[in-house]
Structure formats: C-alpha cells, structure tokens
Amino acid sequence: MRKALTFVVAVAAVATLAAGCDSDDADRAATPAPVSTAPSTAPSTGTPSTSASPEPSATPTADPTPDKLRRGAEGDRVTALQERLTELGYWNGKADGSFGGQTQQAVFALQKAAGLTRDGVVGTKTQKALDQGVRPKAESDTGYVIEISKKRQLLMLVKDGEVTQTFNTSTGSYQQYQQDGATHTAATPSGRFAVSRQIDGWRNAPLGMLWRPKYFNGGIAVHGANSVPPYPASHGCARLSISAMNYLWSNDKIPLDTKVWVY
Known part of the structure; x- marks a missing residue:
C-alpha cells in the first residue's frame, strides 16, 4: 500500500513539475496595474425613545475594547501597528499611518504565524499576538x-x-x-x-x-x-x-x- 501511495505522489509531483506556473522562456516587461479596494460602511440607525419621562442621561463610559483596525483605517494607531509589524519582521513597507494592502498582507502573515483566523483585521486576538511578539x-x-x-x-x-x-x-x-x-x-x-x-x-x-x-x-x-x-x-x-x-x-x-x- 505504501509503495502504491508513493507512486501516486511521485506521478503528481512529476506532472506539476512539467507544468508548474511556467513552461517556456519568453518574457514581457510591463508596469503592474495598481489594485485598489476600499471598505464600504453602512450608516447605523437608532430607535427613538418613547419614554414620556426620560431619566437623566448617564455619564458615557469608554468602550473597553478599542475599535478594530482594518484596511482603510488611518492614524497614529495604524502607524504604531506598522512599526510593531516591522519590528517583528513582518514586511509591510514604510510606516505611513495608512492601512493599505501592504499592511494587510503583513497582518495575514502574523495571523498565520499565530494560528489565528486569517481575516487581515487587527482585533483582540491579533493585537495579543502583536503584544506577545509572535514570530x-x-x-x-x-x-x-x-x-x-x-x-x-x-x-x-x-x-x-x-x-x-x-x-x-x-x-x-x-x-x-x-x-x-x-x-x-x-x-x-x-x-x-x-x-x-x-x-x-x-x-x-x-x-x-x-x-x-x-x-x-x-x-x-x-x-x-x-x-x-x-x-x-x-x-x-x-x-x-x-x-x-x-x-x-x-x-x-x-x-x-x-x-x-x-x-
């Protein structure tokens, strides 16, 4: 049985090597077309209060969980993310405070190394992997x-x-x-x-x-x-x-x- 499996794997490998991604030496130089995507957001809707005697409003409290960082985000938190990714060796270009494709690729890599869901979004678990220095x-x-x-x-x-x-x-x-x-x-x-x-x-x-x-x-x-x-x-x-x-x-x-x- 082992010999039969080995033969099947070998045949598959040979077929792959014969084709691969490429099969001859011609080439054509060009400039890669940029790919741009932007996340869409939908406005939130609220339900108006129907209370006849409204209670005094409570003092708002800060959300203990910071907003997730994802493609399209900008600001100091993104810059800090990019710098931390670079520090850990996840290549993402220069830290410019803009969460684009390069940063998303680096987040994918971090999530893979940490065994997390590969969604390219920096939430609680991904932030923990950053803080722990997962490599x-x-x-x-x-x-x-x-x-x-x-x-x-x-x-x-x-x-x-x-x-x-x-x-x-x-x-x-x-x-x-x-x-x-x-x-x-x-x-x-x-x-x-x-x-x-x-x-x-x-x-x-x-x-x-x-x-x-x-x-x-x-x-x-x-x-x-x-x-x-x-x-x-x-x-x-x-x-x-x-x-x-x-x-x-x-x-x-x-x-x-x-x-x-x-x-």
Whole structure:
C-alpha cells in the first residue's frame, strides 16, 4: 500500500513539475496595474425613545475594547501597528499611518504565524499576538535560506536559523486543472532547491502573469501577483504581493543560487 501511495505522489509531483506556473522562456516587461479596494460602511440607525419621562442621561463610559483596525483605517494607531509589524519582521513597507494592502498582507502573515483566523483585521486576538511578539520559527539552522511553509502559507528569509523577515504567500491549491490536453495538480512540491533563473519584468506564462519571477524548481517560482489571498490558490508557484516582490528585487534578497526550502 505504501509503495502504491508513493507512486501516486511521485506521478503528481512529476506532472506539476512539467507544468508548474511556467513552461517556456519568453518574457514581457510591463508596469503592474495598481489594485485598489476600499471598505464600504453602512450608516447605523437608532430607535427613538418613547419614554414620556426620560431619566437623566448617564455619564458615557469608554468602550473597553478599542475599535478594530482594518484596511482603510488611518492614524497614529495604524502607524504604531506598522512599526510593531516591522519590528517583528513582518514586511509591510514604510510606516505611513495608512492601512493599505501592504499592511494587510503583513497582518495575514502574523495571523498565520499565530494560528489565528486569517481575516487581515487587527482585533483582540491579533493585537495579543502583536503584544506577545509572535514570530515563526525556521527549519534551517545555517546559511541564508528562503523557507516556504505550505502549512502556514508563509515565505521567510532565514539567516543562520533566525527568521529575519516574513511574508504572506499563497502556494499550490491542490486543485486539478487542464493544460495542453493533460490533467495536472496545482501543487507546490516539497524539497530543497536553489534559484536557477529570473526575469526582471512581467512573464506572460501559459497559466497567468508572473511579476519578476525567481525560478527555483523548473517552472515553479517565487513571483509577484495582483492577488495574494491568505490561503493556497496558485498553480504551484509561491505568490507574493507586487510591492513585496519589488522590495526583494531592489534589495537583492533572493539572488541567483539562493537556497529555497519548501516544506
């Protein structure tokens, strides 16, 4: 039975490697289109009092639970959040007091590391994880390694066993898809690899657009994408946000020959 299961896994891995996110070397450079979303709010309605003899109003008390922080929020509390995320290694760009996509991606990553619901909203539990300084742990213990945890859906930069930066990522969904008349599984194979090639721009791949991909396993790469949900959704690659991929390129964080561990 074990041999049969091993054979099935091996066949699935081969099929994935053959397809991956990419399958040839053409590339096309372009500027990524910005993606903007804004939360909608509905006005609240109240019920007028029908008391003929109203009682004197009580002194209002402060809400013991601060308002949750979510995308679209602005102000000093957001700045403090961004600074704390950066302090813990969750990359979210510069602290500007505006809760945008970069901050949401970092909150996703924190929630994953803490084992919380991945909603991108800073409520009581997420704030507690911030206060406690929750950070993911590395598998490697020597050298510089890019670690991709499929279970936690995190991409981590690790130096000598210490996680220096953490990113929200989205890996293979394990769903079936068709390409060139064959059925493939959208999986990200586990293993130890190294970055072998890269493209500085958009790659118009057979399965979608890849921004500045860093290939480490055949057609499978770490790359930027306009959509990076907090769950597995790719054809096999490890997606990062466009801004995160730009940061990694600009600071040469994933040069050629960098070790990549997927587990």
